[in-house]
Amino acid sequence: MTRAGVIVTVALAMLIARPAASAAANKEHQQLMAELRMLQEQQQQLQQILGTLGDVLKTLTTKLDDQSSVTRKAFADQKLLIEGVGEGVRILREKADDTNVRLSTINQELEAVRQAMASQPQQPPPATVPTPGDPAPASGTAVVTTAPTTPAPIGVAPQRIYDNAYADYTAGQYDLAVIGFETFIKTSPRSELADDAQHNIGNALYAAGKFKEAADAYQLVISNYAQSNSVPSAYYKLGLSFEQLKQPDLARKAFETVIKNYPTALTEASLARQALERMNRKTG
Secondary structure, three states: OOOHHHHHHHHHHHOOOOOOHHHHHHHHHHHHHHHHHHHHHHHHHHHHHHHHHHHHHHHHHHHHHHHHHHHHHHHHHHHHHHHHHHHHHHHHHHHHHHHHHHHHHHHHHHHHHHHHHHHOOOOOOOOOOOOOOOOOOOOOOOOOOOOOOOOOOOOOOOHHHHHHHHHHOOOHHHHHHHHHHHHHHHHHHOOOOOEEEEHHHHHHHHHOOOOHHHHHHHHHHHHHOOOOOHHHHHHHHHEEEHHOOOOHHHHHHHHHHHHHHOOOOOHHHHHHHHHHHHHHHOOO
């Protein structure tokens, strides 16, 4: 073959090989583009997953913060509760200590009373001399005689005994108040405050829910201090005590006695009328 033939043959071969190489490059390009699209899609999916995970993480963080707040609040509430209980215990201890001190004081005063009474000579009660013109007591009416005066114990002022008892009453220490008022009456039965002390015994017993004992105490006001200004209130409180004891007939009688016999005791008479109206509404 001549040189010219060789050149022609090579040229033809090159022309035939060029489309094949171009086709191969085009195919590789298409594969690369397909892989690129796949990578882009995977990237989008990953971004979506990351976004979802971010939302979940945000939700979890919010819940954790809420739970942390609830936990902190619960701990704070428990702390306040514990502090409140501790304060209550402290107050109760202080009240117990104060009660023990008051009991010790009352015991000392009672001991002084017993010693003073033991040191006094026994004297018969004075005979009752009827005053001319006084009507004789009606049949069946109890005659109340006042016990002889017992002097106050040395070193203990009667007013102090009364004041301590009244302080116990206003503080809700009803048992101590009753003991104190009874001590005052024993040491100063002729005092102007004796009827008040007996009336306050009834009040303390009533406040303590001891309605039978309260009724007995109010009846002692009526019988032992018939001329005192405590009687109208004693009748009214007696009616309340009978009402608590489910004895409506006796309660009505006590209220009616206030209205009938003590109309000038405006407060007690008004309260007695209200009590009667209340009882009438219940039975009506």
